[in-house]
Amino acid sequence: MQTNPGWALHTDKYQITMMYAHWKNGSHHQRKVFDLYFRKLPFGNGFAVFAGLERAVQYLENLRFTEEDLRYLAEQPERYDPAFLDLLRGFRFTGDVYGMKEGTLIFPNEPLLRLEGNVIELQLIETALLNFIGYQTLVATKAARLRTVAEEDVLLEFGTRRAQETDAAVWGARAAYLAGFDGTSNLRAGEQFGIPTSGTHSHAWVQDFDSELEAFRAFTRAFPERSVLLVDTYDTLKSGVPHAIQVGLELREQGHELAGIRLDSGDLAYLSKEARKMLDEAGLTNTRIIASSDLDEETLLNLKSQGARIDAWGVGTRLITAYDQPALGAVYKLVARHRNGEWIPSIKISSNPEKVTTPGRKTVYRIIDRKTNKARGDLITPADQVLDEDRPLTLFHPVHTYRKKKVRDFRAINLLEPIFEDGKRVYDLPTLSEVRKYHREQRSLFWEEYLRQLNPEEYPVDLSDELWETKQELIRNIYRQIREENGK
Numbered sequence: 001m002q003t004n005p006g007w008a009l010h011t012d013k014y015q016i017t018m019m020y021a022h023w024k025n026g027s028h029h030q031r032k033v034f035d036l037y038f039r040k041l042p043f044g045n046g047f048a049v050f051a052g053l054e055r056a057v058q059y060l061e062n063l064r065f066t067e068e069d070l071r072y073l074a075e076q077p078e079r080y081d082p083a084f085l086d087l088l089r090g091f092r093f094t095g096d097v098y099g100m101k102e103g104t105l106i107f108p109n110e111p112l113l114r115l116e117g118n119v120i121e122l123q124l125i126e127t128a129l130l131n132f133i134g135y136q137t138l139v140a141t142k143a144a145r146l147r148t149v150a151e152e153d154v155l156l157e158f159g160t161r162r163a164q165e166t167d168a169a170v171w172g173a174r175a176a177y178l179a180g181f182d183g184t185s186n187l188r189a190g191e192q193f194g195i196p197t198s199g200t201h202s203h204a205w206v207q208d209f210d211s212e213l214e215a216f217r218a219f220t221r222a223f224p225e226r227s228v229l230l231v232d233t234y235d236t237l238k239s240g241v242p243h244a245i246q247v248g249l250e251l252r253e254q255g256h257e258l259a260g261i262r263l264d265s266g267d268l269a270y271l272s273k274e275a276r277k278m279l280d281e282a283g284l285t286n287t288r289i290i291a292s293s294d295l296d297e298e299t300l301l302n303l304k305s306q307g308a309r310i311d312a313w314g315v316g317t318r319l320i321t322a323y324d325q326p327a328l329g330a331v332y333k334l335v336a337r338h339r340n341g342e343w344i345p346s347i348k349i350s351s352n353p354e355k356v357t358t359p360g361r362k363t364v365y366r367i368i369d370r371k372t373n374k375a376r377g378d379l380i381t382p383a384d385q386v387l388d389e390d391r392p393l394t395l396f397h398p399v400h401t402y403r404k405k406k407v408r409d410f411r412a413i414n415l416l417e418p419i420f421e422d423g424k425r426v427y428d429l430p431t432l433s434e435v436r437k438y439h440r441e442q443r444s445l446f447w448e449e450y451l452r453q454l455n456p457e458e459y460p461v462d463l464s465d466e467l468w469e470t471k472q473e474l475i476r477n478i479y480r481q482i483r484e485e486n487g488k
C-alpha cells in the first residue's frame with residue numbers, strides 16, 4: 001500500500017488510456033475546450049449552490065505524478081511505453097480555467113467551469129473535478145434548502161460520524177457553512193477552514209454517572225457558561241428537563257446561565273413546546289432548545305409548522321450524505337477543438353433534446369434588472385461576446401423557443417472568472433467568510449419564487465441567438481453527414 005499517494009491517479013483508468021492513445025497518435029498537444037456542468041437540479045430545488053472550486057484549485061496547482069505513481073503505471077498490463085511515462089514525470093497543468101465563484105447560485109446546462117488546454121491534461125483532470133464539485137455542490141445545495149426553512153434559527157452540521165469517509169465530512173462541513181450553516185461539530189473542519197465549532201454532550205456522559213442529576217452537575221461544573229444538556233437519556237419531560245432546570249437554577253445562584261438543553265428523540269414539536277413552558281415557568285427564559293434526530297428540511301419545516309419551540313438544529317446524516325439524492329450527475333463535455341488556428345465547435349447529439357451539448361467556447365451572463373435588482377435569467381453566449389447593456393435583450397427558451405421576453409435596463413454580469421491562465425493561478429481565492437457573504441448576497445438577487453423549497457419556478461437559462469444558431473447548424477450538419485454516409 002502506498003503511504004503518500006499523489007493526486008494524479010485520482011482518476012479513471014480510461015483517462016490515462018486516452019492520454020496514451022493520444023500520445024501514440026501524436027495528437028496529445030492538440031488544444032480542446034471542455035465544459036463542466038450538470039443537467040438537473042438536485043432535491044427538486046430551484047437552484048444549486050456552486051462549491052468545490054477551492055479544492056479544484058489546490059488540486060490543479062499541485063498536480064504531479066509521483067515516482068510511486070509512475071512505477072505503478074509501469075506495472076500495468078497495458079505496458080505503457082517508458083517514453084510516455086517520462087512525459088508524465090514532467091506533467092504540470094498548463095491550461096486555462098474559467099470558473100464560477102463558490103457560493104454562486106447555479107442552474108442546469110450552464111458551464112460552471114470552462115477548461116482550455118492540451119487534451120491529455122484536460123482528460124486527466126475530468127474525474128477529480130467531477131468528484132470534488134459534484135459532492136460539494138450537492139451538500140451546499142442541501143444546506144441552502146435547510147437555511148431557507150430554518151429562517152433565522154441556528155443550524156449546526158453534525159454529520160461526520162455518518163459521512164462517506166473523511167474528505168466528505170470535512171469538505172461537506174465547509175460546503176454546509178458556505179451555504180448558510182452557522183457551525184460544525186467537526187474540529188478538523190474548524191481547524192482547516194476556520195468554521196466556528198460547537199457541540200453538546202452524548203448519552204454516554206449521562207449513562208456514565210449513577211444519576212442524571214449528578215451527570216448534569218458535573219458537566220456544568222466543567223462549563224458553567226456553555227453547557228447544553230442532553231435531556232432524553234431516560235425520560236425527557238419527567239426526568240431530563242426537570243433535572244436540567246434544577247441544575248440551571250443552581251448555576252444561576254453561582255452567577256451563571258444554563259446555555260441550553262438538547263432534544264434527540266421523540267416528538268420534537270410536543271417535547272420542545274412542553275420543555276419551553278417548563279423552562280420559562282422556572283425563569284430560565286435564556287436557556288435555548290436545540291434539537292437533533294434525523295432532521296432534514298422536510299422535518300424541520302414540519303416541526304416549525306407545528307409550532308415547535310426550537311432555537312437551534314443539529315443536522316447530520318441527511319445533510320452530509322445528501323441523503324435523498326446522493327449524486328449531482330455533473331458532466332464534463334468536449335465543446336471545441338483547435339484546428340488551423342481556429343476553435344471548431346463540437347457537439348454531442350442525444351435523442352433527448354435536453355442532453356444535446358451546447359457547442360463552442362462559451363460564457364454565462366446573469367441578467368440583473370436595474371430597477372428591482374433581481375435576476376431575470378442567465379444567458380449563455382460565445383465566450384468573447386460582450387453584451388451591450390444599452391440595447392434591449394430578447395431572452396428565449398432554448399428548447400421551447402416561443403417562450404420569450406424582452407429585457408431593458410439591465411446589468412449583465414459575466415459569471416465565469418479567469419482562474420488559471422497558462423497553468424498559473426490568476427484568481428485570489430476568497431476566504432470562507434467572504435464566500436459565505438457572497439452566497440448570501442447572490443441569494444438576495446433572486447425572487448422568492450425561485451428560492452422556495454417546494455415546486456419552485458424554473459429560472460430561465462437561455463442561449464444567445466448566435467449560439468442557438470450555431471447549435472442548430474451543427475445538428476443539421478451532423479444529420480446531413482449521416483444521411484450522406486448512408487447514401488440517402
Ligand SMILES: Nc1ncnc2c1ncn2[C@@H]1O[C@H](COP(=O)(O)OP(=O)(O)OP(=O)(O)O)[C@@H](O)[C@H]1O
Binds near residue numbers: 264292302
Ligand atoms: N413532531 C414531529 N413531526 C414530524 N416529524 C418528527 C416530529 N418529531 C420528530 N420527528 C422526526 O421523526 C423521526 C423520528 O424517528 P424515530 O421514531 O426513528 O426516532 P426517535 O424518536 O428519534 O427515537 P430513537 O432515536 O430513540 O430511535 C425523526 O426523523 C425526527 O426528526
Ligand SMILES: O=P(O)(O)OC[C@H]1O[C@H](OP(=O)(O)OP(=O)(O)O)[C@H](O)[C@@H]1O
Binds near residue numbers: 158161264292293294
Ligand atoms: O441524527 P443525525 O441528523 O444524523 O445527527 C447526528 C446524530 O448523531 C448523534 O446520534 P448518535 O450517534 O448518538 O446516535 P442516535 O441516532 O442513536 O442518536 C446525535 O445524537 C444525533 O442524533
Ligand SMILES: O=C(O)c1cccnc1
Binds near residue numbers: 158159201314
Ligand atoms: O454536539 C453534539 O451534540 C453532536 C455532535 C455530533 C453528533 N451528534 C451530536
